[in-house]
Amino acid sequence: MASTDDRLTYLLIDGENIDATLGMSILGRRPHPDERPRWNKLLQFIERQWRQSVRGLFFLAVEGDLPASFVQALVAMGYQPIMLRGEGKVVDIxxxxxxxxxxxxxxDVALVSHDRDFALQLDVLAQTPGRRTGIVGFQEFLSSDLRRIPGVEFFDLEYDVHAFTAELPRLRVIDIDEFDPLDFL
Structure with a gap:
């Protein structure tokens, strides 16, 4: 679904950050395969939301064997896996x-991460006139440094993107207009 001017969105995915947040902060354990995001839904969401083609770059740190089945699945969904090895936080770098x-x-650029390590770069991108910038993740875990960048759109991976097949056990602040007591009874 390319726009009329064929503008492109780059979707930069920090898979480790999302996986760690999901496992340690939301589930309290390693996610089961059926509890992981449906990455194809994310590509489709950003494409619909911004009405232009999306190039998904999925960054992975590879220390041992290549995660071949996951990489093949990413390619089949339309992502470009970027597999990295080296010292330090190779995905962040x-x-x-x-x-x-x-x-x-x-x-345009959308970042999928909660990590403050990208605040400087995202701030520079957001200041460019005419460029859309976005962050995708779990709102309650977004770093305050990323949250403070003016002009950045935020999309919740569960509530906006609907990237999960089941509801996650998240605690969140609810707008009173969205509050339904039956959800808690």
């Missing part, structure tokens, strides 16, 4: 470099 490289391109 690669996403930072990618965001810096995107600053000189006429493209």
């Amino acid at each position: 690669a996403i930072q470099r990618t965001a810096e490289a995107l600053a000189s391109r006429e493209a």
